[in-house]
Structure formats: C-alpha cells, structure tokens
Amino acid sequence: MWVGSLRAEKRGMDWAEALEKWSELTGAKEGFYVSQQARNNKHTAVLCVAAVNSHKKEKLTKKDIMFQIYRPNTGLQLRLESLAELEKKYRRVESSEAETWWRQQYAASQRVCSHAYWRAVCRNAADCEVGLRVRTHHVLAGSVLAVWARVEHVLAQRTHLNKMQVVRIKTDDGLKIVGTLIPKNCVEPLKEALSSDAVSVSEQKFEPTDALK
Incomplete structure (x- = not known):
C-alpha cells in the first residue's frame, strides 16, 4: 500500500493559445477584456467568446447575451457570464494591452496561488493551490x-x-x-x-x- x-x-491557457483563439473570433463584443479596477497593482485579463444563444427573443438585452470566459491560469470557466456582467467589471481592449497582464498571471500561476497574487499575502501560502x-x-x-x-x-x-x-x-x-x-x-x-x-x-x-x- x-x-x-x-x-x-x-489547466490554463498560454498567450499563444489565447491569440490563436482570439484570431477566430468575429463578434463585435468578443475578444480580450481587462478589469476596470486594479488589485495589488495588477489587472485581470480575460478572453471572452460568445456562447450559443438559447433565447428566442427577437431583441436580446445585455443580460441575455452570454459569453464563455477564458483565464490565463485556469483556462475555460464553467460558468457563463452575460455582457451586462462583463461590462460592469471589465473593458474591452486590444490584444496588445491584454498581453502583459495575461502573460504575467500565466507565469505566476505556476507556483503562486490566487490569494498571494491578488492580495500579496496568503495565510496558507506554502500549501495553497487556489488558482x-x-x-x-x-x-x-x-x-x-x-x-x-x-x-x-x-x-x-x-x-x-x-x-x-x-x-x-x-x-x-x-x-x-x-x-x-x-x-x-x-x-x-x-x-x-x-x-x-x-x-x-x-x-x-x-x-x-x-x-x-
């Protein structure tokens, strides 16, 4: 025994994979987004891809338009987010602006947990594997x-x-x-x-x- x-x-998606995915997108609201607010002098970069729409409404609101979210450290997220949610937390940017934050979090997430990355401290840093x-x-x-x-x-x-x-x-x-x-x-x-x-x-x-x- x-x-x-x-x-x-x-898990995770490196910058080359993110760019390849981004190059396939055609929607006006798809693409890279960066957080409105900085935490620990860092911004969150995400890649948003339009999800298949199941609504039968003729005119969709921002709450009806859903996106798949990719993050550098954990890749594709299980939970979809609406355009309304995205625009509250993020702003759409060019790939050149997202690149720095994406690469930085991807590299750090090899060994640094999300608590330490975003707050500069984790009470269980030696063992924590969150993110x-x-x-x-x-x-x-x-x-x-x-x-x-x-x-x-x-x-x-x-x-x-x-x-x-x-x-x-x-x-x-x-x-x-x-x-x-x-x-x-x-x-x-x-x-x-x-x-x-x-x-x-x-x-x-x-x-x-x-x-x-």
Whole structure:
C-alpha cells in the first residue's frame, strides 16, 4: 500500500493559445477584456467568446447575451457570464494591452496561488493551490479493503467529503495506477494511522502525469 503525490499540469491557457483563439473570433463584443479596477497593482485579463444563444427573443438585452470566459491560469470557466456582467467589471481592449497582464498571471500561476497574487499575502501560502495551473493530487493505492474502516475514520475527522473519488492514472513512464484521492491535510494522519496498525505504507512521488480521471 502506498500514498503517492502526483503533480498534474492540466489547466490554463498560454498567450499563444489565447491569440490563436482570439484570431477566430468575429463578434463585435468578443475578444480580450481587462478589469476596470486594479488589485495589488495588477489587472485581470480575460478572453471572452460568445456562447450559443438559447433565447428566442427577437431583441436580446445585455443580460441575455452570454459569453464563455477564458483565464490565463485556469483556462475555460464553467460558468457563463452575460455582457451586462462583463461590462460592469471589465473593458474591452486590444490584444496588445491584454498581453502583459495575461502573460504575467500565466507565469505566476505556476507556483503562486490566487490569494498571494491578488492580495500579496496568503495565510496558507506554502500549501495553497487556489488558482494554480499545477496542482498536487494525493492518491492512496494498494490493498486497502482490510483497513478501509480506518481510512474512512481518518478522513471523516478532517473533511466533509460525502464520498471518495476513485481515479485511474497513467504516469509519464507508463505506470498505471488505480487509487483514491486523499485531501492533503489527511495524508500525514492517514500514514500514521495505518502504520500504527502494522500496515506497510510507503510514499512515492511522481512528476506531471498525463491522465487523471
């Protein structure tokens, strides 16, 4: 049985990708936007792409016109935003103006969380992964059925998870792993709990993986 730490780079959009996407746009309101207000002397740059319109109105208001939002650190966002929302927070700009802010956040998000980037401080900076392009996933694998009750007990004390997530992983060197995702704050307590039961537990670290499902 082992607990593995895998670093997976799966998010974000670099400037070249953003420009390629931007070059395909034709809508008058599509394109790059920059935040109206600066935070920590920085502006947010986003790329807005018109979403498929499901409204049947003949005349659409700004609240009806929806956009997909791409960010440098996290790529395509799940939530759509209306033109009304966009214009409250951002202003449309040329690509040359967006480039500096886009490149800056993309580069920083390799290692700097969103809290530290926008506020210059994070109370959990050493471990915080909010807004990072590269995140660490901790996986418990091996013969876990015999100690599953102990695993659930440790997790229940430190998390509010209703169910565990099983993942299938293939590392860069071709190793295939099936295991359970473990929250970071549970890794050390879990290793201690299993070791106290005379269970053989080892820890392995893997560099970026190309599959985490």
